Amino acid sequence: MFWLGFSIALWFSHMGDYRELYAHVTGYNTVPAQTDNTPCIAASGANICGRTDVIACPRSIKFGTIIEINGKAYVCEDRLARKYDSRFDISCDKNMRCPYDVAGWMAVKVFGR
Secondary structure (H helix, E strand, C coil): CCCCCCCCCCCEEEECCEEEEEEEEEEECCCCCCCCCCCCECCCCCECCCCCCEEEECCCCCCCCEEEECCEEEEEEEECCHHHCCCEEEECCCCCCHHHHHCEEEEEEEECC
């Protein structure tokens, strides 16, 4: 294990087909107040409304990459504002309670790519 710097990870290890890191995870809703004026269209161009398997990832991770957090798989389809580029942000669609339920520092598995 070694330090990656910034807040993206406290530790990093390469294990088989995925990298595991410890990162700050947040949640967001697909509403204009938390995104932009097209909340259903992710940075990848995908329509993410109605989906609960989408995550916004740091720019160093390619779109389409599978991310696992707490045993649940997500697809990297979106980006965060540059000032938050070291975080992962789970799309909670319209569930307003979800962002509070998923936030915190946790282990994140980044598969392939």
